[in-house]
Amino acid sequence: MPSSSRDSAAGAGWHGQRPGSYESLLPPTAKKLSWFDPGTLWKARNGPLASLFGDPTGEDRRRWVKGQLDRGVPPDLMIERDDPDSFSFMLFGDTGEGDAPQYAVVPGFLKASEGTRFTVLSSDVLYPVGSANEYGTKFFQPYQRYQAPIYAIPGNHDWYDGNTGFMRVFCDAPALPPAAPPAKLSRAWWRGLLWRRPEVPDEQRLAEARALRSAPAQQAEQPGPYWAIDAGPLRIIGIDTGLLGTIDAEQGQWLRRVSQGPRPKILVTGSPIYVDNKYEPCAIEGGGTVDEIVRDPDCHYVAAIGGDIHNYQHYPVDVHGRTIQYLVSGGGGAFMHATHTIARITTGGVTEDEFRCYPLRGDSLAFYSGVYGRRFHLRRFFELTSEQATAVISKRLGIRATRGTDARVTLRVRLVAALLGVAKQRRRRSWFRLPVRKIYAQLFSPGSVTFTPPFFKSFLRLDVTPQTLRIRCFAATGNLEQELDPPVEDEIVIPLG
Known part of the structure; x- marks a missing residue:
């Protein structure tokens, strides 16, 4: 077992270790994304505008899903797979800045993912906005050697492009037709004066990017921005929390339907429920919360994993005598959010000794x-x-x-x-x-990005059997030692019986 950050400073990547091979993977056109660049901030303006003038995500999401249903996707947005009762898959999120920290994750990810059946991305596939024209160097190229499908849920940065790039790449959906113009001088009208419109995909550029992951084993078309996967004995449910971390009423009704039944379930969400020593249950339009569904014993959730926050956190929460594992997995490549600002753990009945995070504070x-x-x-x-x-x-x-x-x-x-x-x-x-x-x-915090190790990135491997679900958090520091043999920073074994 390689030394981890919990064992030594060297295991964390400190003390002048040799950088890994990730620089050889970087494309010649790779740019260092700067969050102090006014142009970057201007591209990402839709989030603040939605907070000030109202969030159109719910209505646009309904239009996306209706368009997919009209095209003939399964009405329950279910992805039926033929995985055996025992199989493995990968999960990580907040990946695509297209620079050294993202590519530093790739060698260890490929090593740890050997034998896995698919991968799930848990938020923010691309930064600063999810334009289809940037998927080449920020998605297709870094994961071109991963010989299995990749499914994803969008994060707020994917919605900065109206979710257009995401829907085109993962769902092969055409762009939305223009919405009806809002009433003059309404909040939506004022919002529209500055709102960033989706980029028109460059078809040749997108086709060249797709060719990087064109093998039959890599293909996966998902039905919409939210979905459910039946894989072996497990159901994985991915929800789309849009720009501001909530879900619309229609998605809430769907979530209640697909959450029913005795099959063990994992929720994948763009907005973590427990994060930074706080409880954020995720509101559903019209009433109720996502976590009420997760906690319902009739739904049989064993874990809820969220992206958006760029580190790893683990809260084992006791819910009426059974433990639900709440995780944050957003360390897949973008700038690192601090963990040292997390106070001594007091939320959810979780003790400091039970809590885990990576990087360590x-x-x-x-x-x-x-x-x-x-x-x-x-x-x-x-x-x-x-x-x-x-x-x-x-x-x-x-x-x-x-x-x-x-x-x-x-x-x-x-x-x-x-x-x-x-x-x-x-x-x-x-x-x-x-x-x-x-x-x-x-x-x-976005300005904290550095381009020399240690980077403190992470990803998850989940091993499923009919009896247990094992979740391991692996580190990606950017150093050669951790690249060749990624250390395990946390391990959870969940009974499924």
């Missing part, structure tokens, strides 16, 4: 201290070693250090930890914090 703090040291040209002040960061996390949160350290927690170390958003065991508002993961400063 100490590694996240060390990573961000390097980011801010370089950004402000104050490396001697900001930069912490992984040992120092691990020690100060343990002290401030009052938790046991995941791996041993004898580093001293000096005044400078404590000050950097406070500035970078590390909570204290006793909740007390800091007089000043640099923006890391808060809503009011979303720009700074």
